Amino acid sequence: SxxxxxxPSVSVSPGxxxxxxxxxDELGDQFTSWYQQKAGQxxxxxxxxxxxxxxxxxxxxxxxxxxxxxxxxxxxxxxxDEADYYCQTLYSTTVIFGGGTKLTVL
Amino acid sequence: xxxxxxxxxxxVKPSETLSLTCDVSGxxxxxxxxxxxxxxxxxxxxxxxxxxxxxxxxxxxxxxxVRRVTISVDTSRNxxxxxxxxxxxxxTAVYYCARIYYYGLxxxxxxxxxxxxxxxxxxxx
Numbered sequence: 204s205x206x207x208x209x210x211p212s213v214s215v216s217p218g219x220x221x222x223x224x225x226x227x228d229e230l231g232d233q234f235t236s237w238y239q240q241k242a243g244q245x246x247x248x249x250x251x252x253x254x255x256x257x258x259x260x261x262x263x264x265x266x267x268x269x270x271x272x273x274x275x276x277x278x279x280x281x282x283x284d285e286a287d288y289y290c291q292t293l294y295s296t297t298v299i300f301g302g303g304t305k306l307t308v309l
Numbered sequence: 310x311x312x313x314x315x316x317x318x319x320x321v322k323p324s325e326t327l328s329l330t331c332d333v334s335g336x337x338x339x340x341x342x343x344x345x346x347x348x349x350x351x352x353x354x355x356x357x358x359x360x361x362x363x364x365x366x367x368x369x370x371x372x373x374x375v376r377r378v379t380i381s382v383d384t385s386r387n388x389x390x391x392x393x394x395x396x397x398x399x400x401t402a403v404y405y406c407a408r409i410y411y412y413g414l415x416x417x418x419x420x421x422x423x424x425x426x427x428x429x430x431x432x433x434x
Contacts, residue, residue, distance in 0.1 A: 236420040251420040293419040298358035
């Protein structure tokens, strides 16, 4: 079965850049979306179509791809960015989520 | 402003059927630009896609759930429904309803741009 692999955790100091990777076979042939989920809240879309940012999402959030790896980058990370982040893609007609990455800002 | 509100029993007995409803306000279920769907999250775990439905009735399901799940729309009530049969403790989760941007079969672009607050379902006797 198709899987997306994310690091379980990433730590960053406030003001620094956080990068969260998402890898999967043939991911380079698909579009990747990213969701932020703060504790006790619903997920929020932060990146879609690999690099596009929805309205209302701060510019410090950006997405990129290279080969079969997608990356979510948060520049100038703030304490409010502490959350779980999930990548997501579509494989044929099946929606796949990565296992999630816990971003700690300290 | 689009709002999605999930509702249903918070407790379901093993082997019974879980039934949830998502009330959509601020947009029509019949909006041709969007699909609708369900995602669940077991306690302390990650997101799991359950399935997707178009207003016309076209559905796509998680292969691991396809034999037990039915997702449907009621356009007259602007609702999306989820039924999951023969539940076990493994089906205990927060269930989210979401609006989905998708062009349909063959499209590579699929993302969930609006989510409900979720409803917690516990499977226990």
